[in-house]
Amino acid sequence: MIREYIPVLLQALVAVGFAAGALIISVLLGKSGLRTQTKDSAYECGMVPQGEAQPRFSVKFYLVAMLFILFDLEIVFMYPWAVVYREAVVHSHVIFWSMLSFVSILMVGYVYALKKGAFDWKK
Amino acid sequence: MIPAPFLEIAVLTWGLILLMVDAFAGKTDRRGVAIAGILGLLVVLAASFFLTPPTPAAASGFWSFYTADPLAIFFKRFALVTTILVLVMAIDYAPAIRMGVPAANPHAGLGEFFTLPIFTCVGLMWMASAIDFVMIFVSLELVTMSFYVLVSFTRRNPATLEAGVKYLILSALSTGFLVYGITWIFGVTGETNLTQIGTVLATQEIDKIPLLFGIALVLVALGFKIAAVPFQIWVPDVYQGAPTPVTAFLSVGSKAAGFVVLLRVLTPFLMLPQVGRLLVGVAALTLIYGNFAALPQSNLKRLLAYSSIAHAGYLLIGVVTFSGAAVAYYLVAYLLMTLLCFAVLVVVGNSGGSDQIEDFAGLAKRSPFLAFAMLIGMISLAGVPFTAGFLGKFFIFDAAIRQHQTMLVVIGVITVGCGFYYYLKVVRAMYWLTPPADSQPVPLSALSRLTMTLLIAAIFVLGVYPQPILNALDQPAARATISMFR
Numbered sequence: 001m002i003r004e005y006i007p008v009l010l011q012a013l014v015a016v017g018f019a020a021g022a023l024i025i026s027v028l029l030g031k032s033g034l035r036t037q038t039k040d041s042a043y044e045c046g047m048v049p050q051g052e053a054q055p056r057f058s059v060k061f062y063l064v065a066m067l068f069i070l071f072d073l074e075i076v077f078m079y080p081w082a083v084v085y086r087e088a089v090v091h092s093h094v095i096f097w098s099m100l101s102f103v104s105i106l107m108v109g110y111v112y113a114l115k116k117g118a119f120d121w122k123k
Numbered sequence: 124m125i126p127a128p129f130l131e132i133a134v135l136t137w138g139l140i141l142l143m144v145d146a147f148a149g150k151t152d153r154r155g156v157a158i159a160g161i162l163g164l165l166v167v168l169a170a171s172f173f174l175t176p177p178t179p180a181a182a183s184g185f186w187s188f189y190t191a192d193p194l195a196i197f198f199k200r201f202a203l204v205t206t207i208l209v210l211v212m213a214i215d216y217a218p219a220i221r222m223g224v225p226a227a228n229p230h231a232g233l234g235e236f237f238t239l240p241i242f243t244c245v246g247l248m249w250m251a252s253a254i255d256f257v258m259i260f261v262s263l264e265l266v267t268m269s270f271y272v273l274v275s276f277t278r279r280n281p282a283t284l285e286a287g288v289k290y291l292i293l294s295a296l297s298t299g300f301l302v303y304g305i306t307w308i309f310g311v312t313g314e315t316n317l318t319q320i321g322t323v324l325a326t327q328e329i330d331k332i333p334l335l336f337g338i339a340l341v342l343v344a345l346g347f348k349i350a351a352v353p354f355q356i357w358v359p360d361v362y363q364g365a366p367t368p369v370t371a372f373l374s375v376g377s378k379a380a381g382f383v384v385l386l387r388v389l390t391p392f393l394m395l396p397q398v399g400r401l402l403v404g405v406a407a408l409t410l411i412y413g414n415f416a417a418l419p420q421s422n423l424k425r426l427l428a429y430s431s432i433a434h435a436g437y438l439l440i441g442v443v444t445f446s447g448a449a450v451a452y453y454l455v456a457y458l459l460m461t462l463l464c465f466a467v468l469v470v471v472g473n474s475g476g477s478d479q480i481e482d483f484a485g486l487a488k489r490s491p492f493l494a495f496a497m498l499i500g501m502i503s504l505a506g507v508p509f510t511a512g513f514l515g516k517f518f519i520f521d522a523a524i525r526q527h528q529t530m531l532v533v534i535g536v537i538t539v540g541c542g543f544y545y546y547l548k549v550v551r552a553m554y555w556l557t558p559p560a561d562s563q564p565v566p567l568s569a570l571s572r573l574t575m576t577l578l579i580a581a582i583f584v585l586g587v588y589p590q591p592i593l594n595a596l597d598q599p600a601a602r603a604t605i606s607m608f609r
Contacts, residue, residue, distance in 0.1 A: 105139065108142065112143070115146035115147060
């Protein structure tokens with residue numbers, strides 16, 4: 001049982017040994033390069049880098065992401081609903097009106113977000 | 124005659140309509156939204172007296188999640204009354220909201236502050252009717268999510284932000300406990316419906332250890348809701364930091380709903396003696412901690428927070444002895460006196476004062492009516508005879524003595540003594556200390572004066588004539604559960 005895993009162990013040892021060996025050999029044989037400030041700076045297609053590496057971005061992105069999740073999740077309800085709709089609607093119309101009320105609640109949320117300026121990118 | 128589920132649908136629809144009104148209202152005054160909300164909830168409250176009686180046979184489909192028994196109807200009305208009173212307070216609190224919400228429009232945020240309590244009310248009403256763990260969880264989440272927003276509403280205030288973050292994290296944690304507990308109970312019994320769980324427990328031989336583990340986890344989550352020791356850590360900070368009407372809503376609405384769910388969830392588990400012993404321990408700890416920690420408080424909101432923990436202890440005695448009527452009466456008394464105190468706190472806080480007890484110094488000379496209202500609230504919380512608070516404690520201790528829980532009664536009576544000290548500290552500040560030299564009379568709107576007068580009257584009427592509340596719950600049903608407990 002455990003013997004079957006020996007190749008895996010062997011491969012792990014070879015991988016670690018090769019990575020460590022390559023590093024050690026390059027330190028032993030190679031020359032240490034010249035380091036300047038320009039050489040250490042971030043490479044941006046040959047241009048002189050501007051600003052910080054982690055710039056601040058608009059809080060709107062988080063709002064859009066949140067709204068996306070909110071309105072995207074309705075799919076979770078709509079798929080099973082659509083699958084059983086044809087058989088269930090024969091017995092009663094509750095299935096139609098329940099989805100209609102669900103969508104209208106979402107609609108209220110959409111109108112609310114619209115009126116409160118959640119989609120207004122200029123602000 | 125109206126079917127019971129229509130009440131929640133009406134409240135929900137009204138809330139959505141008001142939200143839309145607010146979205147399209149532009150720069151007009153938002154107090155109309157609150158007035159419309161109060162009127163709408165009053166209509167629903169009136170409609171709750173004309174319900175079609177529930178058919179006992181229907182226990183499938185929708186009715187296996189939802190019940191319209193007397194307990195549910197009673198707590199639906201309780202949630203409606205609480206929300207109406209909170210909205211009255213919220214109107215008075217509007218100037219503080221304007222200062223606390225960063226926006227160019229002076230009415231920004233007010234519409235949401237008036238409509239969110241209505242959605243919370245829907246959640247509380249569904250919680251009162253929930254007899255299935257799935258339904259309990261969903262309605263609990265609706266309540267909690269609205270409270271996340273409400274607690275951190277005045278977000279310019281760092282104390283409010285702190286309260287919001289603490290409430291968010293601890294509430295989410297307790298929700299996790301609840302779901303995990305439900306999973307264990309479902310794993311053992313194969314059911315989420317409370318009645319079905321009771322049947323399975325009574326008929327089948329079941330491994331008790333995982334079941335106890337599950338119910339203990341559920342009790343942790345509900346202990347958080349009702350602020351029972353040792354899950355009370357969040358209460359003082361959140362109560363102090365949240366906007367005052369929200370604190371009132373948290374301490375009455377959220378707690379009452381927690382107790383309804385506790386009564387319902389415990390029904391199938393009462394044959395397990397370990398659950399009873401656990402609850403006795405929690406009740407004793409809650410009584411001692413709440414009352415003793417309230418003694419040194421100098422901030423009135425914080426004092427009311429500790430008092431809310433203490434009252435959870437008295438209510439837990441009622442739960443341990445499983446006297447639904449005593450718990451219901453105590454919760455009604457607690458609603459009246461707590462909301463009265465918070466209403467005075469909102470009005471006094473608006474006129475420039477803070478929540479410190481010393482700011483109430485000489486209130487009797489500045490505004491005799493407000494001081495009188497606060498006096499009635501405080502002596503009722505302490506439990507002076509002829510107030511609703513006294514009879515509440517009386518019924519609880521009566522039930523405990525009948526069930527031979529002598530230890531709890533002894534602790535209860537001692538801690539009531541502590542209560543007199545810290546509640547009367549506020550009364551002393553109002554009536555015996557001299558007001559600062561530059562103090563002005565506190566302005567009071569007609570609506571608030573009317574509400575406070577009604578609350579004071581109700582405290583005295585229920586303090587001498589408790590029958591309407593005691594008869595509201597179906598007596599045969601309550602007796603049946605008590606006999607099952609024995």
